[in-house]
Every structure is written in C-alpha cells, then in structure tokens.
Amino acid sequence: MANFQKLTPRGEDYSKWYNELVVKADLAEQSAVRGCMVIKPYGYAIWEKIQAELDKRFKAQGVRNAYFPLLIPKSFLSREAEHVEGFAKECAVVTHHRLKNDPNGKGVIVDEDARLEEELIIRPTSETIIWSTYKNWISSYRDLPILCNQWCNVMRWEMRTRLFLRTAEFLWQEGHTAHATKEEAEDYARRMLDVYAEFAEKVMAIPVVKGVKSPNERFAGALNTYCIEAMMQDGKALQAGTSHFLGQNFAKSFDVKFLSKENQLEYVWATSWGVSTRLMGALIMTHSDDNGLVLPPNLAPTQVVIVPIYKKEDQLAALMEKLNPVADQLQALGIRVKVDTDDKYTPGYKFADYELKGVPVRLAMGGRDLENGTIEIARRDTMEKETVSIEGIVERIRTMLEDIQQNIYQKALDFRIANTREVNSYEEFKEEVKKGGFILAHWDGTPETEELIKAETKATIRCIPLADLPGHHSEPGTCMVTGKPSAGRVVFALSY
RNA sequence: CGGGUAGUAGUUCAGCCCGGUUAGAAUGCCUGCUUUGGGAGCAGGAGGUCGUGAGUUCGAAUCUCGCCUACCCGACCA
Incomplete structure (x- = not known):
C-alpha cells in the first residue's frame, strides 16, 4: 500500500509536492523509458472521464472520431x-524495421540491412498525415466540411519532462477540420x-x-492560435x-482543393484543436492541497465513499x-459510490487514503451512529465533517456534490482574481x-518586444484575452517597454 | 542538450570519504493474536543482480571510466 509519509507541503516545495502527489495518489509513475510515464488505473480512470465528457461535446458539434497512423x-x-x-x-525517427541476434554476444542489435528507404517520424501531431489523406477525400464543396477527431498518443522528444505536464509521449485528442x-x-x-x-x-x-x-506563441503553421489559460x-x-485557425497553409502544402458552387477550384480552409x-x-x-488530491465531483472516479466502522461481523451486518x-x-x-467494507485496514487509514485520492465525499457510520440514527459526512474540499441524521442523507449528498463542484471552481477563480x-x-x-500570477500590461504587438521581455523576465504573453477579465477593463494604452500604442492589455505570466 | 546532485529491501535512507566476515535501520509487506470513531499494538517472518556495463585490485556497494534513469539550474518547449 501507499506509504503514509506526509506529502511535502506546497509552501515548502511546490514542485516536490506535485511530483509526490502524482505518485502517491496513484495517478502515474515513471517508466523505464526516459520521459515516458505509466498512467496507473486511478489516473487513467480520471482521464477516461475527461475523454467521455469531451467526446460527448465534440459529437454535439458534429465531430466524428477516426484514426490516423502513428508513423x-x-x-x-x-x-x-x-x-x-x-x-x-x-521528433523521434524510425530508421530500421528489423532486429537480429548479436553475433558477438547476447541480445539483439539493429539489422543494418533493414534500413528504411524513407525514414518514418513518430507523430508529434498529425496535420501532415491527415492533410495528405484529406486530399483524397475532398474534391467538391459537397465533401465539406470534414470534422474529424482522433484520440491517440503523440511523441515529442522533450528535454525536460514532468509527469503529465510535459512528457515525451502523451495522450491527447486532435481535431482536424476542413471547410469551404x-x-x-x-x-x-x-x-x-x-x-x-x-x-x-x-x-x-478550472477557471x-x-x-x-501572440505570434511568438502561435502553433507552427497556424495563422491564428486560440487558447485557454489557467492559473x-x-x-x-x-x-x-x-x-488553431490554419488558413490554407496545409491545403496548399498538400494540394487540397475543391470545386466550389461557383465551379471555382479553391484551397480548403483548416482548423485543428487539442487537449x-x-x-x-x-x-x-488547481485544486489539490497538502493532504492530497482534490477532485471535482464531475471527474472523480468515486464520488462518495462509505466507510463502516465495526468490530465484529454482526456489527457490520x-x-x-x-x-x-x-x-x-x-x-x-447516477452517483458513483463505493462501499468499503474491507477489514484489512482501519478506518483511520482509509480516511487518510481517500483524502489523498481526492474522493469528494466520505460517509462513515459506527456503533454510536447506529444507536443515534446518525451518520458522519465529510467533504474533501473543505475538510469539514459533521454528524447528521441518516434521514435525508441522500439528498444532502447530492447537493453537497454540486456544492463541492461549485466551491472548488469559485475558490480557484477567487485565487486567480486575487493574483491578477x-x-x-x-x-x-x-x-x-x-x-507570480497574471500581469495585465500593455504591449506594442511586436515579437521583438515580447522577446525582450521574455529574455529579461522569463515572462511570456500567455494570451491576448478575448474579453475583459473579472474586475478589469482593457482600454488602449501605450506599451510598457517601448511606449508605442497598444490596443489593450495582454496577459503576461511565468508559465509551465 | 550543457552545469550540478543522486541511484543500496516495495518506500525513505544509513553504510562509500579511508576497499576486507553474513550489507543495516525505519516504514511497508507476510503469519498469528489482540484491535478497529483519524494513517493501531505485540510477537515472529519473508524480502537486496548495492541502476547498468567495463576497468583497477588477491578482494569492489565502497576506487576509475562509459552508459541509463530521476531531481535541481540553464537552454529548448505547437
């Protein structure tokens, strides 16, 4: 079982806290391969919830899933x-297609006779393979739009990796659309x-x-990159x-044209998008604390855990x-509930463990409660617990889950506002x-100024906001560095 | 990819500097009993290619070199 050494507190070493939490909450661990992680069942269960919720939303937008090659x-x-x-x-490059026994020793070596005529790249993203395919799918405006998404892995040979935040291989979805x-x-x-x-x-x-x-931060090959930024x-x-709005860049590179209603041969317009x-x-x-993970009920694999406290079998019954x-x-x-009747661990152990795992609501009932017709209910986000009548407990839990979902969002939003x-x-x-935090400042819109700011402060423009941030109103001004005109304030921050 | 630090039981670490019996501790794990309302107690027990490969040596966890992996600092990062 997980050992019970306390997590390093966030205030002491945030980075260490994060690394420990990921491992101790059983989300993921390092693999034998540099920069590649093993996502453990509990972590993967959360990812599956994320996938399910997103997939539902994509399909509501008319998107269909497909699969394109890894290579x-x-x-x-x-x-x-x-x-x-x-x-x-x-990029990771595949150069050979065969191994052979090492003639001078043990194990296998690359068979130099099996060199690929054209090397293959392990996808860092799939625009190219997809647009080479779309070329065959599109000839008329009647073929458009094409709205495809794929759930897959990609690989980027990152120099410095961290579990989930930046790994060499990661899982994502990439949507690729083609429009007239x-x-x-x-x-x-x-x-x-x-x-x-x-x-x-x-x-x-997550607010x-x-x-x-900004142009510096834009996706390579895009005309415009939209983003959501969190603190x-x-x-x-x-x-x-x-x-990303990709314009006609990929259509031109891969010669993807269609005949319009007006019988004109035109290049196709493209987007791609991913999380x-x-x-x-x-x-x-965003949510977790020094006791461990804090999960929003909407993503928690287990939303409510029930822990009976008993001495003997008849008491359990x-x-x-x-x-x-x-x-x-x-x-x-439809609430995901787990009843933990396991007698191999004490209630105290279970309490601490479910807190580490971020289970939103915990119920506990023992002999005293049985006599009094009560039950103990504890919520993970505030760590509050109270003993209440078992009457109406179901409704109380239902509203508590909604309240937790709302509360952790509000807490994160308040934090962001306080640090903007x-x-x-x-x-x-x-x-x-x-x-730290978000700095709203004026910038003259030039890459040179942004680069200067980055070089001197390490801060980058996270985004040019599409709307005013709460409590702030953006008006034209002058660039804080050059004094040139600025259309409005942009968000600067140190970033992951 | 550059600079630094580290890798010894499942985990956290001691041992290394100054090479020499059978490599230790805590915790976790297993068995039994007792326990169970915040990470229980006692007793017994299992568990280690000392990251890996080479070298030095009569002898290497310990010294030397290569490689792998992690962490920190840089560079890089749609």
Whole structure:
C-alpha cells in the first residue's frame, strides 16, 4: 500500500509536492523509458472521464472520431515550412524495421540491412498525415466540411519532462477540420475554444481565460492560435487547450482543393484543436492541497465513499442494513459510490487514503451512529465533517456534490482574481512578475518586444484575452517597454 | 542538450570519504493474536543482480571510466 509519509507541503516545495502527489495518489509513475510515464488505473480512470465528457461535446458539434497512423513519412513533415521548423527538433525517427541476434554476444542489435528507404517520424501531431489523406477525400464543396477527431498518443522528444505536464509521449485528442470558407473555419476554431472553456470550467472546475496567442506563441503553421489559460496555485500559467485557425497553409502544402458552387477550384480552409493529458496536471495543480488530491465531483472516479466502522461481523451486518439502501439510492441517482467494507485496514487509514485520492465525499457510520440514527459526512474540499441524521442523507449528498463542484471552481477563480493585477511600467512589471500570477500590461504587438521581455523576465504573453477579465477593463494604452500604442492589455505570466 | 546532485529491501535512507566476515535501520509487506470513531499494538517472518556495463585490485556497494534513469539550474518547449 501507499506509504503514509506526509506529502511535502506546497509552501515548502511546490514542485516536490506535485511530483509526490502524482505518485502517491496513484495517478502515474515513471517508466523505464526516459520521459515516458505509466498512467496507473486511478489516473487513467480520471482521464477516461475527461475523454467521455469531451467526446460527448465534440459529437454535439458534429465531430466524428477516426484514426490516423502513428508513423508519418519524413517527407510529409517538410511540406509546410513553419510546421517542420516548429517540430523538427523534437521528433523521434524510425530508421530500421528489423532486429537480429548479436553475433558477438547476447541480445539483439539493429539489422543494418533493414534500413528504411524513407525514414518514418513518430507523430508529434498529425496535420501532415491527415492533410495528405484529406486530399483524397475532398474534391467538391459537397465533401465539406470534414470534422474529424482522433484520440491517440503523440511523441515529442522533450528535454525536460514532468509527469503529465510535459512528457515525451502523451495522450491527447486532435481535431482536424476542413471547410469551404475562411469564415466557417475561423468560426469553427472559435467554437471549439468555447467547447474547451465550457468543459474546463464546468467539468474540471478550472477557471480559464480565453484568448489569442501572440505570434511568438502561435502553433507552427497556424495563422491564428486560440487558447485557454489557467492559473496554477503557484501563480504560474498553464495552457489548458488550444484551437488553431490554419488558413490554407496545409491545403496548399498538400494540394487540397475543391470545386466550389461557383465551379471555382479553391484551397480548403483548416482548423485543428487539442487537449492532452496535461489537463491532468492542471487538475492537480488547481485544486489539490497538502493532504492530497482534490477532485471535482464531475471527474472523480468515486464520488462518495462509505466507510463502516465495526468490530465484529454482526456489527457490520447491522451497519450494512442501514448503509446498503443509502448506496443503492445514490447509485440510482447516477452517483458513483463505493462501499468499503474491507477489514484489512482501519478506518483511520482509509480516511487518510481517500483524502489523498481526492474522493469528494466520505460517509462513515459506527456503533454510536447506529444507536443515534446518525451518520458522519465529510467533504474533501473543505475538510469539514459533521454528524447528521441518516434521514435525508441522500439528498444532502447530492447537493453537497454540486456544492463541492461549485466551491472548488469559485475558490480557484477567487485565487486567480486575487493574483491578477494591472501593471503600467516596465520597472514595476519586472518586480511584479516575480511574485507570480497574471500581469495585465500593455504591449506594442511586436515579437521583438515580447522577446525582450521574455529574455529579461522569463515572462511570456500567455494570451491576448478575448474579453475583459473579472474586475478589469482593457482600454488602449501605450506599451510598457517601448511606449508605442497598444490596443489593450495582454496577459503576461511565468508559465509551465 | 550543457552545469550540478543522486541511484543500496516495495518506500525513505544509513553504510562509500579511508576497499576486507553474513550489507543495516525505519516504514511497508507476510503469519498469528489482540484491535478497529483519524494513517493501531505485540510477537515472529519473508524480502537486496548495492541502476547498468567495463576497468583497477588477491578482494569492489565502497576506487576509475562509459552508459541509463530521476531531481535541481540553464537552454529548448505547437
């Protein structure tokens, strides 16, 4: 079982807290391969909830799932100049297709005779293989739009990795759409951003800022990148999802044209959009505390755990007579409930363990409760517990789950608001940015200025917000560095 | 990828500097009894290719070199 050494507190070493929590809460662990993680059943159960909720939303937008190959011909990557520039440095390459026994010793070696004529790239993203395919699917405006998504793994040879936040291999979904008009594609990219934002806030209880990426931060090959940005408890920003308007870049690179209603041959317009297992990192760093994981009820694999406290079998039977109906009624309401009658661990152990795992609501019932007709109910987000009458407990739990979902969202939003501030001078900026949080400041819109700021402060423009942040109103001003005109404040932060 | 630190039982670590019986502790694990309302107690027990490969040596966890992995700092990161 998990050992019971306390987690390193967040205030002592945030990074260490995160690393320990991921492992101790049984979410994931390091594998034998550098930068590649094993997602454990509990962590994967949460990812499956994320997938299910997103997939439902994608399908409501007309998206259908498909699957494209893991391996991409090397030549495809180089078709779109900016795209290859963005990914070339972090690609894993398959060069051979056979091993053989080592003639001088033990084990196997690469068979040099089995060198591939054209090397294959393990996908870092699938635009190229998908657009080479779309070419065959599209000839008329009647074939459009194409709205495909795939759930898959991708690989980027990252120099520095962290479980969930940046791994060499990760799981994600990538949506790739093809449209007849620019407007339709742009709208679609925006609409998927809204889907992500709604999902993040309602399901994951993570408040996000919707915005546009600056040219420096834009996806390689995109004309425009939209994003949702979240603030972690250490004040750093984390990009939680992106949606790209790709223009006709990939259509031109892969020669994907269609005949319009007007009988004109035109290039197709494209979008792509994705979220990854990085969301697991966002989830952890938004809500969890020094006792362990805190899960939003909407994603918790177990929403309610019931712990009977007993000495002998007949006592357990008496308790279960009361608890089974509660569990059944919760289940009937669609609430994911677990009754833990395991007698191999003490109640105290179980309490601590379920807190570490982030189970939102815990019920406990013992001999005293049995006599009094009561039950103990504890909520993970506030760590409050009270003993209440067993009458009406089901309804109380139902509303408590909703309340927890709302409360952790509000708490995260309050935190973000408290750590978002406007700064007007570059001197002030340099001081403020060290303290973490989102800094709203004016920028002249040039990559040069952004690069200068990054070089001097490590802060980057997380996004140009699409709407005012709560309590702030963005107006035109002058760039804090150059004094040139600025259309409005942008969000700066240190980031993951 | 550069600089630094580390890798010994499932886990956290001691031992290494100064090479030499059978490699230790805590915790976890197993068995039994007693327990069970916040990570229980007692007794007994199992568990280690000392990351890996080479080298030095009569002898290597210990010294040397390569490699692998993790962590920290940089660089990089749609």
